[in-house]
Amino acid sequence: xxxxxxxxxxxxxxxxxxxxxxxxxxxxxxxxxxxxxxxxxxxxxxxxxxxxxxxxxxxxxxxxxxxxxxxxxxxxxxxxxxxxxxxxxxxxxxxxxxxxxxxxxxxxxxxxxxxxxxxxxxxxxxxxxxxxxxxxxxxxxxxxxxxxxxxxxxxxxxxxxxxxxxxxxxxxxxxxxxxxxxxxxxxxxxxxxxxxxxxxxxxxxxxxxxxxxxxxxxxxxxxxxxxxxxxxxxxxxxxxxxxxxxxxxxxxxxxxxxxxxxxxxxxxxxxxxxxxxxxxxxxxxxxxxxxxxxxxx
Amino acid sequence: xxxxxxxxxxxxxxxxxxxxxxxxxxxxxxxxxxxxxxxxxxxxxxxxxxxxxxxxxxxxxxxxxxxxxxxxxxxxxxxxxxxxxxxxxxxxxxxxxxxxxxxxxxxxxxxxxxxxxxxxxxxxxxxxxxxxxxxxxxxxxxxxxxxxxxx
Numbered sequence: 154x155x156x157x158x159x160x161x162x163x164x165x166x167x168x169x170x171x172x173x174x175x176x177x178x179x180x181x182x183x184x185x186x187x188x189x190x191x192x193x194x195x196x197x198x199x200x201x202x203x204x205x206x207x208x209x210x211x212x213x214x215x216x217x218x219x220x221x222x223x224x225x226x227x228x229x230x231x232x233x234x235x236x237x238x239x240x241x242x243x244x245x246x247x248x249x250x251x252x253x254x255x256x257x258x259x260x261x262x263x264x265x266x267x268x269x270x271x272x273x274x275x276x277x278x279x280x281x282x283x284x285x286x287x288x289x290x291x292x293x294x295x296x297x298x299x300x301x302x303x304x305x306x307x308x309x310x311x312x313x314x315x316x317x318x319x320x321x322x323x324x325x326x327x328x329x330x331x332x333x334x335x336x337x338x339x340x341x342x343x344x345x346x347x348x349x350x351x352x353x354x355x356x357x358x359x360x361x362x363x364x365x366x367x368x369x370x371x372x373x374x375x376x377x378x379x380x381x382x383x384x385x386x387x388x389x390x391x392x393x394x395x396x397x398x399x400x401x402x403x404x405x406x407x408x409x410x411x412x413x414x415x416x417x418x419x420x421x422x423x424x425x426x427x428x429x430x431x432x433x434x435x436x437x438x439x440x441x442x443x444x445x446x447x448x449x450x
Numbered sequence: 451x452x453x454x455x456x457x458x459x460x461x462x463x464x465x466x467x468x469x470x471x472x473x474x475x476x477x478x479x480x481x482x483x484x485x486x487x488x489x490x491x492x493x494x495x496x497x498x499x500x501x502x503x504x505x506x507x508x509x510x511x512x513x514x515x516x517x518x519x520x521x522x523x524x525x526x527x528x529x530x531x532x533x534x535x536x537x538x539x540x541x542x543x544x545x546x547x548x549x550x551x552x553x554x555x556x557x558x559x560x561x562x563x564x565x566x567x568x569x570x571x572x573x574x575x576x577x578x579x580x581x582x583x584x585x586x587x588x589x590x591x592x593x594x595x596x597x598x599x600x601x
């Protein structure tokens with residue numbers, strides 16, 4: 154295969170992921186990394202580096218539009234970011250220690266993580282009213298009231314402006330701390346976990362949950378330093394991927410505004426299911442319980 | 451049913467709008483600074499690692515890739531800053547700008563925060579962001595250095 158084929162392929166591939174990303178609130182890495190390791194000839198180091206830059210750039214490209222439309226909530230970000238940034242750094246440190254001390258331990262955790270993601274998937278499948286959860290005044294916690302967490306956006310599906318607020322803020326903060334820790338420890342994106350917490354625990358509409366999750370993903374940007382200082386970010390894979398994801402994410406942000414909430418729900422569920430299954434497969438093949446199905450992981 | 455659109459303007463926080471404005475500007479700057487030198491790189495103009503060489507080794511790990519193309523491993527940012535006359539290294543300046551864009555956006559939010567609580571929360575996020583960049587870059591540099599020593 155000629156060298157120019159693969160950069161061109163990465164552009165088309167990431168364009169499609171870019172469209173899905175803002176609609177689902179998942180950074181794109183969860184689909185990009187496993188699929189690229191199977192399809193393309195690039196080493197996993199370059200794929201992971203590109204996946205991270207891509208996930209952050211797709212979030213950076215779509216978040217401003219989503220903020221202006223009232224879909225991504227800066228107040229929730231201001232509460233979640235300080236918690237997640239610090240716990241992800243601590244998680245990263247402990248993750249390095251665990252990897253050095255117990256090299257095979259990470260595979261067991263991957264299986265457990267996959268199981269947790271699938272559990273969240275089944276909870277979301279069986280729960281009702283996640284498109285527009287109802288938060289009554291008596292449900293609101295004192296922190297939500299004190300911080301005056303609110304927002305509004307136009308829902309074309311109902312042809313109405315939807316106003317929303319939050320509940321369970323203290324529990325959600327603790328949950329985000331745990332998510333940040335786990336994400337930092339295993340070098341994962343956290344979109345798969347942000348959306349259910351924002352939607353089911355805090356009670357924000359599903360479209361606001363996916364958009365705010367994109368905003369939270371921008372806080373992963375410091376991890377780019379890890380790959381840059383290893384020389385694992387190079388133009389031949391990153392540039393076509395970024396162009397694809399940027400154009401795709403802008404299309405996706407507009408799609409996110411007009412798309413039916415029910416479709417968003419099923420898209421999130423599908424990605425959760427794929428992420429859960431992929432993690433379990435990666436863990437099991439790492440423990441050599443099943444033969445290698447996914448290369449390079 | 452015909453959809454009329456919102457009957458009034460959507461209310462959005464000032465700090466959110468300031469955050470979004472800075473994020474838009476620096477994301478565009480980062481992408482442009484990454485893509486323009488990369489176009490020159492893809493055209494074969496003054497590369498540090500020519501594409502014909504990269505093509506041979508992109509299946510290898512990052513460490514082995516650099517060992518094969520330059521004879522040494524990469525640990526730190528010097529491979530970028532020492533070769534800014536090379537189009538592929540210059541392209542990485544755009545990636546660095548993308549890395550710090552959320553920090554600049556948070557600082558814009560701090561300036562426009564509607565009350566002290568949100569100002570403090572965003573300021574903490576900004577400080578943690580800076581610490582995180584330093585820690586994650588240093589961890590990579592030191593772990594890379596250890597590997598070189600072991601070898």
